[in-house]
Amino acid sequence: MGKRKISKNTRQSFITYGVVIAAYILLTVLASTGALSSTFKGLLVPVCAYIIAAISLNLTVGVLGELSLGHAGFMSVGAFSGATVAIALKDSVPSEWVRLLIAVIVGAFFAAIFGFIVGIPVLRLRGDYLAIVTLAFGEIIKTIVTNLYIGKDASGMHIGFLDGDILERGGKMILNGPNGISGITKISTFTSGFIIIMICLIIIFNLVNSRSGRAIMALRDNRIAAESVGINITKYKLMAFVISASMAGAAGALYALGQNTVTANKFDFNTSILILVFVVLGGLGNMLGSVISATVLYVLPETWLRQFSDYRMLIYAVVLIAVMLVTNNSKIRALVSRLIPGKNKDKEDEKNV
Amino acid sequence: MKKIISLVLAVLLVVTCFTACGNTDKDGSTDTNTNTKTIKIGGTGPLTGGAAIYGNAAKNGAQIAVDEINALGGIKFELNYQDDVNDAEKTVTAYNTLKDWGMQIFLGSVTSKPAVATSAESNSDNIFFLTPSASATDVLGGVENPLTGSVEIDRKNNVFQMCFVDPNQGAASAQYIFDKKLGEKIAVIYKNDDVYSTGIYNSFAPKAKELGLNVVSVTTFTDDTSTDFSVQIADAKDKGADLVFLPMYYEAAAMIFTQANNAGYTPKYFGVDGMDGILTLDGFDTKLAEGVMLLTPFNADSEDESIKKFVATYKEKFGETPNQFAADAYDCIYAIYNMLKDESVDSKTSASDICDILVKKITADSFKLDGLTGESMSWDATGAVSKYPKGMIIKNGAYVGLD
Numbered sequence: 001m002g003k004r005k006i007s008k009n010t011r012q013s014f015i016t017y018g019v020v021i022a023a024y025i026l027l028t029v030l031a032s033t034g035a036l037s038s039t040f041k042g043l044l045v046p047v048c049a050y051i052i053a054a055i056s057l058n059l060t061v062g063v064l065g066e067l068s069l070g071h072a073g074f075m076s077v078g079a080f081s082g083a084t085v086a087i088a089l090k091d092s093v094p095s096e097w098v099r100l101l102i103a104v105i106v107g108a109f110f111a112a113i114f115g116f117i118v119g120i121p122v123l124r125l126r127g128d129y130l131a132i133v134t135l136a137f138g139e140i141i142k143t144i145v146t147n148l149y150i151g152k153d154a155s156g157m158h159i160g161f162l163d164g165d166i167l168e169r170g171g172k173m174i175l176n177g178p179n180g181i182s183g184i185t186k187i188s189t190f191t192s193g194f195i196i197i198m199i200c201l202i203i204i205f206n207l208v209n210s211r212s213g214r215a216i217m218a219l220r221d222n223r224i225a226a227e228s229v230g231i232n233i234t235k236y237k238l239m240a241f242v243i244s245a246s247m248a249g250a251a252g253a254l255y256a257l258g259q260n261t262v263t264a265n266k267f268d269f270n271t272s273i274l275i276l277v278f279v280v281l282g283g284l285g286n287m288l289g290s291v292i293s294a295t296v297l298y299v300l301p302e303t304w305l306r307q308f309s310d311y312r313m314l315i316y317a318v319v320l321i322a323v324m325l326v327t328n329n330s331k332i333r334a335l336v337s338r339l340i341p342g343k344n345k346d347k348e349d350e351k352n353v
Numbered sequence: 354m355k356k357i358i359s360l361v362l363a364v365l366l367v368v369t370c371f372t373a374c375g376n377t378d379k380d381g382s383t384d385t386n387t388n389t390k391t392i393k394i395g396g397t398g399p400l401t402g403g404a405a406i407y408g409n410a411a412k413n414g415a416q417i418a419v420d421e422i423n424a425l426g427g428i429k430f431e432l433n434y435q436d437d438v439n440d441a442e443k444t445v446t447a448y449n450t451l452k453d454w455g456m457q458i459f460l461g462s463v464t465s466k467p468a469v470a471t472s473a474e475s476n477s478d479n480i481f482f483l484t485p486s487a488s489a490t491d492v493l494g495g496v497e498n499p500l501t502g503s504v505e506i507d508r509k510n511n512v513f514q515m516c517f518v519d520p521n522q523g524a525a526s527a528q529y530i531f532d533k534k535l536g537e538k539i540a541v542i543y544k545n546d547d548v549y550s551t552g553i554y555n556s557f558a559p560k561a562k563e564l565g566l567n568v569v570s571v572t573t574f575t576d577d578t579s580t581d582f583s584v585q586i587a588d589a590k591d592k593g594a595d596l597v598f599l600p601m602y603y604e605a606a607a608m609i610f611t612q613a614n615n616a617g618y619t620p621k622y623f624g625v626d627g628m629d630g631i632l633t634l635d636g637f638d639t640k641l642a643e644g645v646m647l648l649t650p651f652n653a654d655s656e657d658e659s660i661k662k663f664v665a666t667y668k669e670k671f672g673e674t675p676n677q678f679a680a681d682a683y684d685c686i687y688a689i690y691n692m693l694k695d696e697s698v699d700s701k702t703s704a705s706d707i708c709d710i711l712v713k714k715i716t717a718d719s720f721k722l723d724g725l726t727g728e729s730m731s732w733d734a735t736g737a738v739s740k741y742p743k744g745m746i747i748k749n750g751a752y753v754g755l756d
Contacts, residue, residue, distance in 0.1 A: 037449070037453045038449040038450075038452045038453050039446060039449040039450045039452075039453050041449070042445050042446055042448075042449040043446060043449075046442060139577075143575075146545070146546045146575070147545070151501070153501070164500060164555075165500050167500065167501045168501070169501060169502045169503075170501060170502060170503050171501045171503060172501065172503055172505055173498055173500075173501065173505055176505075177545070177551065178545055178546045178547060178548060178551050179489075179491065179548050179551070179552075180466075182469050182491045182505070182506055183473075183491070183494075183505060183506040259441065259442060259445070259470065260441070260445070260469060260470040260473040260474065261441050261466065261469045261470050261473075261491070262441070263441070263466060263548075264546070265546060265576065266440070266441070266442065302443065302446045302450075303446075303450075306435065306436075306450060310400060310401060310436075312401065312436060313401055313402075313438075
């Protein structure tokens with residue numbers, strides 16, 4: 001009895017932690033014994049970044065119940081602010097770990113500010129309107145970053161818009177307009193990615209199980225009912241949205257510092273949709289699902305599907321459609337739950353949520 | 354239930370169908386012969402997506418060279434091109450896939466932004482990098498930013514280019530326009546979210562200023578707005594520009610020609626090497642490109658014997674006229690062949706050892722390459738190629754030398 005009572009949410013969160021930790025340990029052991037190919041090693045950091053982006057978007061889409069199509073915009077803010085800070089501090093902060101920590105915090109902070117600014121007007125809208133406005137936000141960020149120049153010279157940091165001629169002789173350009181940031185020293189590691197994933201998961205699970213979390217979910221399930229019992233809609237919507245944005249910012253910073261070069265074009269509408277696909281395939285509100293689907297759907301086209309050469313992305317699309325059809329088919333779900341005895345009841349419960 | 358089964362079967366059918374395609378494609382293009390003299394050469398490029406035309410051209414050009422060399426006997430090459438979708442993130446995975454495959458020499462990435470990423474990777478692995486067409490200065494490293502005079506990315510010693518580096522093209526175009534007095538009033542349209550286009554414009558602008566060229570209109574576009582040029586064309590027309598400089602790839606240029614023509618605006622046009630290929634674009638009326646001038650290292654209509662042979666082979670194998678990317682990649686393979694043919698390297702030589710040999714050879718004063726894209730091409734420690742662009746003009750649907 002007692003066991004069942006704590007289970008549902010807590011068990012779900014502990015299973016998620018367990019799977020992530022087990023995967024981390026397994027991959028670390030494999031990497032240290034040299035059993036992991038260069039391809040997989042190279043994928044570890046981006047996968048971590050996409051997982052964080054997916055679980056943060058799941059907070060907006062799955063828990064808050066609002067469709068956001070501009071999530072890559074927040075990643076972009078985090079990526080460029082974080083990478084700029086990391087490069088600017090290169091000489092003054094020698095420790096890579098400290099620099100990465102500062103970059104991730106700065107990235108999360110700036111993304112949170114943007115989340116707040118965008119959130120205030122945007123969250124008055126609902127459904128399709130919100131989706132369209134967030135989509136526009138992502139495009140605005142992309143255009144701004146494409147025309148933004150940030151550099152550092154003897155007299156300090158300079159920022160220019162549209163015009164790159166902002167530095168004295170001998171200064172160094174950090175963010176070079178359409179060329180983005182080149183010459184990043186890779187400081188993101190798999191371990192740092194794992195730690196950020198764990199922190200994000202802990203934040204999300206604790207939020208969802210808190211008073212605020214219940215208020216947020218009440219808004220999702222029935223806004224009018226929630227409002228009638230005195231829940232402050234703006235406050236809770238904004239809370240979920242800003243937390244989601246800041247996590248995406250952290251993901252962006254982690255991502256950028258694991259690449260040699262990043263440009264604003266990387267964080268376009270397609271990337272937003274890609275993250276949304278991870279969330280939808282993993283299941284709305286299901287964090288473990290997001291982690292798994294982000295991993296599988298990111299790794300699949302880069303590794304196993306390469307054997308199909310030119311037909312790679314076509315097959316990827318077919319796989320997406322097939323997965324979508326299969327996971328949404330009640331008969332197949334019933335078949336799977338019959339095959340895994342004991343789990344039967346829980347599964348059915350979850351699906352009905 | 355029946356529905357599900359039929360769905361699963363359909364998916365399986367599709368998958369197996371494409372598996373077959375993929376495999377035959379693979380068998381057809383790579384040499385599976387595991388001769389000990391076979392050197393593994395890898396490359397990444399956009400084989401799918403919007404920029405696929407460049408990646409496939411480079412892949413095909415390189416494949417022709419590899420086939421020719423393998424037929425000669427002696428040293429043999431095996432070529433493997435991986436898709437990078439013109440993305441700096443995916444290209445690193447493609448590069449790592451090649452490393453797992455056992456790549457010994459890297460043909461680099463076809464497009465600039467991915468090449469910036471892979472050149473950094475190959476630099477830390479010490480794998481020789483010779484890109485056919487990635488022209489950004491960040492690929493080579495060690496080049497001064499013209500605005501600040503400081504070097505932002507250190508020189509990557511293993512990295513070399515077969516194509517012109519962007520600043521050279523911009524400055525050369527300004528010089529050419531000035532020398533030949535091609536225009537009184539000049540308009541520039543460039544793509545400001547593209548490394549290639551901005552790189553050329555940023556070196557064109559100061560040179561034009563220095564020479565006193567009268568640039569009356571400078572307008573930009575991005576990837577999202579690359580289908581409608583009415584604003585840019587109207588601006589150039591209103592300011593009375595008689596020469597329009599277009600540092601961009603040819604798809605966008607074709608749009609500009611068509612739309613300007615519809616607007617009743619017929620200035621002279623001047624392009625750069627990305628304009629090459631416009632005559633083979635599907636559905637494009639080549640009459641519109643009449644009188645367009647461009648600087649390019651490669652001319653598919655040349656009377657030169659080796660070019661004629663290359664063009665004929667390419668047409669026969671792939672059914673289209675090769676562009677400059679194909680020719681550059683062809684030259685890359687021959688550059689590697691000329692450097693390695695007298696060396697005792699085989700499939701067991703490590704990539705790092707081969708890299709040391711090749712870097713030493715390519716920078717040597719005695720090394721000169723006569724290829725499709727230039728005669729006696731040579732390289733120095735900066736990694737940039739030294740060759741001269743040819744001024745071309747389109748007459749009666751064909752390129753004709755300008756001089």
